[in-house]
Amino acid sequence: MALNAGLACHGLRFGWPGEQGDDRILLQAVTAWFQPGRVSLVTGATGAGKSTLLHLLGGLLRPVAGEVRAEDQPVSRWPARHRDPWRRRVGMVFQHLALVPDLSVAENLLLPLVPRGMKWSAMQAAITRQLEAVELGQLAAKPVYTLSGGQRQRLAIARALVGAPRFVLADEPTAFQDDRQAARICAQMGAVARTGVVVVIGSHDPRLRNASEVDDRWHLAAGRLTAVGPPQAAP
Numbered sequence: 409m410a411l412n413a414g415l416a417c418h419g420l421r422f423g424w425p426g427e428q429g430d431d432r433i434l435l436q437a438v439t440a441w442f443q444p445g446r447v448s449l450v451t452g453a454t455g456a457g458k459s460t461l462l463h464l465l466g467g468l469l470r471p472v473a474g475e476v477r478a479e480d481q482p483v484s485r486w487p488a489r490h491r492d493p494w495r496r497r498v499g500m501v502f503q504h505l506a507l508v509p510d511l512s513v514a515e516n517l518l519l520p521l522v523p524r525g526m527k528w529s530a531m532q533a534a535i536t537r538q539l540e541a542v543e544l545g546q547l548a549a550k551p552v553y554t555l556s557g558g559q560r561q562r563l564a565i566a567r568a569l570v571g572a573p574r575f576v577l578a579d580e581p582t583a584f585q586d587d588r589q590a591a592r593i594c595a596q597m598g599a600v601a602r603t604g605v606v607v608v609i610g611s612h613d614p615r616l617r618n619a620s621e622v623d624d625r626w627h628l629a630a631g632r633l634t635a636v637g638p639p640q641a642a643p
């Protein structure tokens with residue numbers, strides 16, 4: 409990987425505050441690189457820290473030590489005024505979805521587009537395209553609280569992609585999906601990656617582990633991330 413491409417973390421260390429006021433170290437010295445044009449999968453047992461790692465990569469948490477670099481820029485060290493514009497280039501699928509239930513399906517996709525100052529017609533086109541891609545086109549006007557769990561999850565995927573991000577970080581994106589939809593989501597993530605986007609998925613869904621769209625595999629255990637299978641070329 410060229411130094412100026414992709415997303416990387418070096419010596420990442422992070423702990424959540426413990427009950428005694430101490431920090432319980434969850435991630436220690438995590439080093440990894442996620443390349444544009446490829447789908448990377450991070451597996452790990454429940455509680456291993458996959459969501460925490462994705463939040464660190466996406467700039468929602470700051471590491472205690474080490475850094476996250478995006479296109480060779482030390483984004484995790486940037487002050488908020490620089491980091492926030494960068495975060496608009498990141499599309500996140502949250503494990504708990506974080507949709508606005510009282511807004512309509514289409515309005516949930518509008519929210520991330522408004523700060524970009526796009527033309528109304530361009531926003532409408534992007535929303536329509538993403539809703540079709542996740543088979544929610546017919547539900548555009550429905551309030552989110554009327555959707556099933558699987559439909560909500562696909563809406564969260566559409567919201568992550570609607571702003572044409574350079575980095576997609578998806579936490580358990582197939583958790584509520586049947587096999588057909590899970591396969592569609594894998595194909596969608598593969599297609600997005602092939603446009604030159606960095607795609608990182610955190611999941612313990614065995615259907616993803618075996619998916620042909622996944623290029624690089626990492627496993628998180630005991631605070632450390634290791635490459636699975638043939639070693640990936642270091643930047």
Ligand SMILES: Nc1ncnc2c1ncn2[C@@H]1O[C@H](COP(=O)(O)OP(=O)(O)OP(=O)(O)O)[C@@H](O)[C@H]1O
Pocket residue numbers: 424425434452453454455456457458459460461503612
């Ligand atoms: N906001 C928080 N405050 C304190 N501890 C937290 C917080 N979020 C997560 N943790 C703890 O960090 C650990 C890792 O959680 P995380 O959600 O990152 O793991 P995960 O691998 O994504 O798990 P799962 O597969 O169950 O979603 C867990 O022990 C969890 O309780």
